[in-house]
Amino acid sequence: MAAVTVTTSSKAFSLSSAAPRFATPATPGRENLAAAIGKTAAILGFETTLGPGLMPWQHSINSTATELDEHGRFVYRQVVIEVMRQQGKTVDLLSMMIARALRRRGTMISYTAQNRLEARKRLLDVWWPRIQQSKLYPRYVDVRRGSGSEAYLFSNGSMLALVSSTQTSGHGDVLDLGVIDEAWAQEDDHLEQAMRPAMMTRDAQLWIVSAAGTERSAYFKAKVEDGRARAQLGLTDTGCYIGYSAADDEDPADPVTWRRRMPALGITVSEETVKADLDLMDLAEFRRAYLCQWPDVAKPGWETITQDAWAACAAPGARM
């Protein structure tokens, strides 16, 4: 099996023009797994107009999120990534998970998306054909398709399996990496409650990744608020947060906003596509999914009764 090497943060790719609005600062001198993850992405056949492998923003978050301490242990036990849709976060997650499985024998990884069905679809229908076409198959990884026990089985004893959104049987298992993708779909922390105890004895990480959510996305909203506060304080231990989003007062229809905030714009996503989607989508949904603005910003209100209609009914001096 190919050895996976680590690199220092200084070797990470430079950022594209879109920078995260809030981010845990990178710590110079700490080693990380970004190069290994990028290499895995190239092996899996991911490529953009910039070449094979990952985009600069993906390298950047991998550099910080996988920083290692002087003992070679992960600095951050929790990684929260907030990024808009179709920017390549799932490509990055797959590359990261495969790299981690190959890096250390017996690595146990649990992955989930909006629900088990969506996660299964990604594992078996979207990702597996790509893995199958790479040089990782069949020498390094195979698949188990049995309903309820779907997993990638690695020749070094590592395993990437699915977590059910209703899982409670996580208790008692050992877990090195938990990934909650599309975390906006989780209304509470039951998945984390199932996974975290299994990580206690391990050099483990929990990755929580999503675009901004809806009014019901209490779990991810809390992670984002905590992460932004940590980032603003400049904390570089325990929890890592990197978030790409538009500020509350930025014009959602202005391409300047898109260029400033969307990390994959001009690489895998074109301005023409974003403009077309803006025209076709409900504005509040566009602001949520494409600009990572939460409902308190993206939905200014007056959806049922219009502001004009309500104002027309105002009669401040009226008496019964």
Add this chain to the structure above:
Amino acid sequence: MRGAWGADVSGEIAFGLAISDNCACHPDKARRHCSIVAAGRSGSGKILVDLAPFYDHPRGAVKRAAGLYESHSPVAMALDPKSQAATLKKPLMEAGIIVAELLVEDVAVAHGEFLDLVDDGGLEHLNQAAMTAAVRAGQQRRLAGALAWERRVPVDQSPLEAATVAVWAFRRWEEMSQPGVYAV
């Protein structure tokens, strides 16, 4: 809120009661506020809704409602028994207040009538901040083939829900008090 609310009320009024619900983003917001909204005809002939009677923690709602019932002899004191306000029903009845309860279809009718009143310019309000905030954040939910206010949104909906219930109760009283309505 004015403690002596309604000293200048001259016409018939109905009261609607509602208690705030929570939402997923703010699970701690349930039952923080109770709204008692008065509805009646204003001098212009339109239906006026007023949140001034009570907007505070639910613990003081029954006492306030009993005082309003005594001082104003409302034509109705109404609530939705399938909402957070259901807990008020028993203590209100024990306080000697006759409570008008909305059936599911009444909730749908109340919602639709309220929207129609706003659209037709038949409603008046006093620009009260909590009421306007609730209206601004108002969303709809499906209710047995119709629509009703969605209670689980980040902004307290109890003022809007109480206003809707109050208007419904007042209009039903108006219908029933028309001359000839009981003629066979």
